[in-house]
Amino acid sequence: MKKLIATLLLGAAALTSVPASAALRVFACEPEWGALAKTLGGDDVGVYVATSALQDVHQIQPKPSLIAQWRQADLAVCTGAELEIGWLPALAEKGNNPKVAPGAPGYFEASRSVQMLEVPTRLDRSDGDVHPQGNPHIQTDPRNIAKVARALTDKLVEVDAAHADGYRARYDAFAKSWATAVQGWETRAAPLRGVAVVSAHKSWAYLYAWLGIREVAALESKPGIPPSGAHLQEVLDTLKTQPAKMVVYAAYQDRRPVEWMTGRAGIASAQLPFSPGGADGTDELTGLFDVTITRLLDALAGKSS
Template sequence: MKPYLIVAALGLGAVFSQTASAAALKVFTCEPEWGALLQELGGDHLDVYVATSALQDVHKIQPRPSLIAKYRQADLVVCTGSELEIGWLPPLAEKGNNPRVIPGAAGYFEASRYVHMLEVPEKLDRSEGDVHPFGNPHIQTSPENIGLVAKPLADKLAELDPADKADYAQRYASFDTRWQAAMAKWTAEAAPLKGVAVVSAHKGWVYMYHWLGMTEVATLEPKPGIPPSGADLENVLATLKRTPAKMVVYAAYQDPRPVGWMEEHSGLPGARLPFSPGGLKGTDDLFGFYDVTIQQLLNALNGKSS
């Protein structure tokens, strides 16, 4: 079974549905994408607390008393899983002591269980950096994965709140119709990106690249989670002379200095992406999140740095 999942914040918790009634299902989510999806699927039936923001590195969250209190009150916990939150979920769960939402309980939902995981390592070697044994956990970078998670999550809401089952079914059907149309639009808009070679600041975009047909030729980090040194950046620059790329892709929460160095020395534009809803202006919901992501990539393809 995959380990605990949950989320912690650096004192910043986002609360959705502040006007929800006292009878609303209390949901603790680890990442903003699941809070945004729950808003689509549950609306006022839910009181959703999002424990992290798009401007934080979700690998490096510290459990805080406020998070423990929210976890203790939760009827449902929704996290990505695949050990994304392994650094801080176990102590949070231990201190929260909420049997309703432990792994295996009805109130525990792990989104990565419903998608096909990429970059699953053949062997585990922690000397290789921040390696995830179940595959790359950054599933939110492709809208296809959001679509795969939506139905089982709607079913989980109906299971925990059977009185509103019909409404959850209706909301899911509406979301799915709009989502399929939006994915067709994004795929058409992103057609110029197919086959484009890129450099990534961190190995966080495999699902987006798979969806759009893009190719990652190098990463600025020498190993996942290890900040690049000057020598590492020089090595990437040498790689680009042999294998040219079109842009450097990085997340809004990441240190922009290595990207700036690469932009200056390679001449490549940087594509600053939101990574999660709320990461950039106009990305507060899931639809805006992917709208802005595609536009930022197209801007970089046309030589415009973010």
Template structure:
């Protein structure tokens, strides 16, 4: 008995609260799972918003997390092709294999942009299945939230009503937030953006921003001197409104071009935690719009 007692104490909370373990590839999906699952889920994100989700190591600690996961949620569309297949294979957890209820790709639930832009594939474009950075349109997040609530309900049927009501509560505040963002961002329509990587196509599509160029010559290839000097010639004379990069992208190309074009180069959070202000999904979009308005002088 003496020996058993500590074990029983340790097990007690696990029995009291049925927690689903959610393994997210990116922080935005962990944040969404927290919104829908609340106390019934324990979320973990493989990457932080300060890491490039295209490229991380399939390290043993991540394999262990996938092995114990009840649900894996990732952006998909090959964003994680460099590491997720290896994680899934090594973890060998039948519950979260592609095709099972415990595996979902957010990009499967939205209308994917750039899906036919395969012309650059041979030159190294890393988005052959369309653009995977779908979290940058909050309407996409709505679609993923609905799908996620269904998955949680199907994996954990006992709490299915809770997931449904959490979804409704989330969507209520989310739809109100979207209306606010769309009103605040009205003056951004038509603003011309140069972006480091094609991380913002859904944001541009949503807010009517114009994507004029990328610092990467082809999605996934680092900026080159030739490409940058071509951009200075093409966009000389005030035809660009802002240059945007994600927190994990090297500032040098942005800053260099910013100096030459006389345009602000800014960092926007691409996920939750990408800036100090982006604490959750709502404050992430608040901050994106704040920063764009400031940079384009409409604040």
């Protein structure tokens, strides 16, 4: 009987944890969480990143390659806050992996670890692509990355206790170096405080809150709605009374409205990577913010990117 009970317990453990000799299979919905998982997981994880910085993550198709990776995953790391609402539910249904289904122990939402900004007071389809839980683009503030790293470490330890010491040690090293890096970025970015900008899309609330940048207009009349000529003219008129220093946009976004505005307003543009891989030198998280600060400062000096 004791042997039978031991056998049953071992079988149950095999269903809920990853063998000590195997790498934890992580499915990252966005590049930032893939990069963070690699940093915290080291050789104890194998990471698959479902999207790239050159894609609009709101609009992803659950292709067979994504479905196959979802089926094999031990842990899914996504932004949440309904950023992936257009494709993740279909992927989870087709992938049929109970370990990482939303709400399961193997499913992690980064947005739950931070204070959400721009939470709407009303929900109406006429307002465009509005997220009920707030602006989901939390990765543009490195202080949020630090908060997510702490929570993700706890999740890694939970789902893969055999490598807990390694996860904790890598987190401690990351937290120390990251805090130093954030201080450096804030020092470099001091000239940006109070600077007025135009945004191509409502992508930058957390970046602006961190650096003290002021958004005076957006090229989209409503989030997710391509800018019309009439609205672009309205923004241009606004800039006559509320001058801005630059137009800020993400690497995946259409340059044409940006060029229309910068050409007529006589201001620079700052193409920001938005996620790891959005520009040369941004494959790692530190590079993401190095390049972001550099491009903002370049635009402040009148140099477009």
